[in-house]
Amino acid sequence: MTFLRKAIVIGLIFVTPLSVLGGAKTEPEKTLLIIGDSLTEGYGVSKSSAYPAQLQKLFEKNNIPIKVRNAGSSGSTTASLKGRLKWHLKKKPDYVMIALGANDGLRGFPIESTEKNLSEGIKIAMENNIKVILAGMLLPMNFGNEYRAQFEGMYKSLVKQHDVIFIPFLLKGVGGVKELNLSDGIHPNEKGYSAVAKTVFEVLKGSLK
């Protein structure tokens, strides 16, 4: 009994200062909403392996009090952004990460229309005092230099216009790497999503306060 009492007392001594020092529980938790396509939804892997869930773990590990909400929807294009944002405004997030555009590019949409959709979405978020993070995408080489350059330039132009936090390439270090993708060569596997989560985390850890 004496040993047990001692152990509890020692344990309390170690645990109490940690929670006080960390201060995580005292700060109100903020929400990061990620609106994206199949890459965000985690096509082909379980929800817990998709990058938003892995990002959540990284936040927790680093005592960053942010709750991540995965609003990925396979096959979605930038045209859906406005409607989806309006739906999520009912439970307004603090931050929104827009990870759309890949399907627009792969389906060869005019760049102007994609840019317009993204721009309107960013404006809606900003008007609602939501901090915006824009995740950029690159198109595969087979889409030709011209279209690829226009597509890449579109993100840069949006960042300039709206002064938003920018992740230049969501699939950095993952796209085209056989070991990190499913056999379709497009969607990351669990390891790939880990890498994507790290890419996003690296940009966000200093920006989200």
Next chain:
Amino acid sequence: MRLLSYLISELKHSHRFVLFFIFNLCIGLSGFIALDGFKSSIDHTMKKKSRQVLGADLSLSARRPLESKEVDLVFKNLPVGSVETEVVELYSMVQFPNGSTRLVKIKAVSENYPFYGGVRVRSHYEIQSNFDSLLKSNSSIWVFSELMAQGDLNIGSQLKIGEATFLVDQVIVDDTTSGMGASFAPTIYMSVDSLKKTNLIRKGSVAWHSRLYQLPPSTHLEALTESLFRKIPSQDIRLTTHTEASAQVGRLLQSLNDYLGLAAVVALFLAAVGTGFLFRSYFQRKIQEVAILVSLGLTKTQASFYYFTQIVLLGLMSVILALILSFFLVPMIHALTSEFLPFEFEYVLTLKTVIVSLFVGVFGSLFICLPFLGQLKKIQPVVLLSESIDLRATNSVTSKNSYFEYRFIFLCLPGFLMFWGLSVWQASSLVAGTVFVGAFLSAGVVLIVCGSVALKLIEKIQIRPRRWIALQWALRDLARERLTSISCFLALGLGAVLLNLIPQVQESLEYELSSPKTSKLPSLFMFDIQEDQLAIVQAVFDEAGVELTQVSPMIQSRLISVNNEEFDKGKGAGQGLSREEEREMRFRNRGFNLSYRDGLSESETLHSGQPLVGRFEESSGMIPGISMEKRFARRLNLKIGDFLKFEIEGVPVEGKIVNLRSVRWTSFQPNFFIQFQPGVLEMAPKTFIATSEAASESIKVRLQRDLVEKAPNVSIIDVTRLVEKISAVVRQMGLALQTMAILCLISGFVVIFSILSHQMEKKRWQIGLKKVLGADYKVIQRYIYLQYLILAMFSAFLGVTVSVVFSYILSQVLFESVWVFSWKAPLFSTLLIFVITLGVIFVSSKKYLRQTTKSLLNVS
């Protein structure tokens, strides 16, 4: 030798039996051969078509360039004489002369492409597989006609693709390799060398790199693919056989194949029923003769050998006749159907079919007769002292009845096993074949039980008035000749079961294949329409004068839990999964498209459970209802009453499965696996899909241009060609179903005719006796009519009823289709049996009543 000459003279004396036996077996076997030949022909034609879809027998592909060691490894393991060609497919942007751009699918081909099929260009009517002019030129491309319209192009127009410019050399109007699929973008053909000029293939490109192979005709494709699968180390390489490539209508074709197999087995079963019945009657008559021979010193083994030889001889004659008949019948079907068929159809009578027919004809008839022959053992000379020639008479003189009953059942086993094997072989499924045989046996048991009960009741009926003497005789004969009545009832009943079965199943399959009567086939298919774009899209269609139809909401979701337990997502990715496991895992982890609709559409049928009624009210405290497509539910192992939790963009939505429904996918209407009750998903983020009816080419181009301008994200796919192709296959299948049903009806007609004619033949002696006793001509005639009409109509009615249940089981188990009750089929079957019965009695009774009493009594 003496035995053989006796055998031949015996057969000569029993010419009516021989004739009926051979006729019956011959028609059954001809039906089997013709149906199996037809089935093989369809299989052959479809394989040819599927080769045209892939352009080869086998393909090796990956979403990355194939390494030379991988290509070498595969080619090294192919049979000698195999030929290969390279194909690269990718999406890219093309720039029109006016500067606008468009997404296209590029298909780069090389020497030898394609091994099968090809394209039809505007300047030629025939499909051509000669790509020489394309392969020789570094600047030519062949372009799909849709792109010509979209870019306002002509032959010779310049298109910029990647870093190179090409000239349009040919316009493609049809492509066998597009199969049954519809593509996002029109295709451009170029050579692999030309593709290099574009510089579109480099590190970071996404393209399908394939090697297509033509294999020697004798190659066993499945075994080869299996062995290659084991040898290829990379998981991201896909091996596709031509049959997999054209699997889009696979299930429908499988149903047709199963149906044809079933019809072939039914034809044989019909023949078996008739043969068994005829032989049993014949053998009963021979018991006394056998007893005489036994008393004269014939051993039981010699007697068995004698009858075995007789049956084998009859079986062999039937097969030979059937094969000769089939050589006329099969080309006749060909001539009959080729006029209506949408594409060239090759008829083949394979050696396999001929061998199987020989086996079935000789051994089948032996196995069918074996249980009766087994009773030779219990025939004793004492039978000669008995008045009755019924085998029951012999039972009374032996104490080993139960032994012989077991022996009878045991001797039924070879026949049962043979037919079970045939059913499994024809249905290509152990379960389906077993279900068919099981259902058939159950039908027999039901008929025997019902027949016995009915005869017991008949026994108790007392008919007093003298004027009803004919009815009295008819009922008394039925009850007294119990075994004969039951065997005749069983044979007619099973005949009715089989006769009605095929048209009944045909009705269900045709229903599934057909499009709903009021629906019009779509021409254009639109998706990714946002809620705020609905009005814009509607206006574009209104301006073009085309009706926008089937506008359906679509909500992306993820299934989180089933009955509050996390939904089984399968193993994690990258854990050394096989291709199949990874495919299954991707299926289970993919998003689920939800929709909502009030009630069922005309292409849907409620399979089980309650319909979704009314709008869901949150205040009701109830759980929203979900309607699920039955096959989808089975694949996910879900059932009615399961509580599902979905997540739509992070927001949970719950519901309970209240019904399972079947969907006729051939309706080409937007349908969803999971439908929610209205009132749940209206506020969720969603897109819409819609269809439109047929429109002219110019209108389609206008619609596409207007949509690109006003709602560029809305994808518009022209499904006209796809719908036409599938409809053509469906039409062909419908015709095949009808042809087979007619063939089965003919087989059934012959069997029922044989049974009744034979039965009437047996009645000769009784007619003679009644004449001796001074019975009136009309009374005897009425008595015969009544006896056989009662027997035939009761067995027809019961057989047809059992058959309806049988067809329901088959529709559910074998075809997994919607079961449709057709009142026409049972009515027609019953009427047919009625007419045959009347006809046979009319002819036979007239003939026998006119004969002298002496000649009638002369026949035992």
